[in-house]
Amino acid sequence: MPGKSAADRILAAIRAVPRGEVAGYGEIARRAGLPGRARMVARLLSENDDHSLPWHRVLRSDGRIAFPPDSPQFAEQVQRLRAEGVVVKDGRVRGQRAAASIDEILWAPPKRRGK
DNA sequence: CGCCTGACCACGT
DNA sequence: CACGTGGCCAGGC
Numbered sequence: 676m677p678g679k680s681a682a683d684r685i686l687a688a689i690r691a692v693p694r695g696e697v698a699g700y701g702e703i704a705r706r707a708g709l710p711g712r713a714r715m716v717a718r719l720l721s722e723n724d725d726h727s728l729p730w731h732r733v734l735r736s737d738g739r740i741a742f743p744p745d746s747p748q749f750a751e752q753v754q755r756l757r758a759e760g761v762v763v764k765d766g767r768v769r770g771q772r773a774a775a776s777i778d779e780i781l782w783a784p785p786k787r788r789g790k
Numbered sequence: 791c792g793c794c795t796g797a798c799c800a801c802g803t
Numbered sequence: 804c805a806c807g808t809g810g811c812c813a814g815g816c
Contacts (some may be wrong), residue, residue: 700798713798714812721797733797741797749799 699736731755738768
């Protein structure tokens with residue numbers, strides 16, 4: 676149903692990221708069918724208030740946190756990621772580049788599901 | 791309608 | 804890996 680708004684698809688893509696994995700803004704936008712709208716994803720998250728949304732799993736393409744190291748949000752994101760088993764070092768995620776494998780995340784069938 | 795800003799990205803050095 | 808430059812898009816004024 677192509678009636679869904681861009682913002683809705685973006686949020687869906689973010690929610691599609693499983694616990695313990697991370698994704699990049701650009702990759703999220705791409706999976707949402709909005710190539711080149713990485714900034715829109717960022718703006719959306721900045722406005723978003725949904726606590727059920729795993730915003731902490733969204734990083735920059737470099738695998739780095741999108742917040743300055745001295746920001747409270749930065750600490751929060753790092754803590755949340757570590758709580759999920761993600762290795763964070765100096766504000767950057769180790770063990771998996773942000774979104775380089777988002778396709779795997781959305782297409783991989785590790786969990787039984789209709790598809 | 792034009793200008794500035796931003797949880798960005800890719801490329802080259 | 805760090806820094807600088809240009810590009811792209813959406814919002815607010």
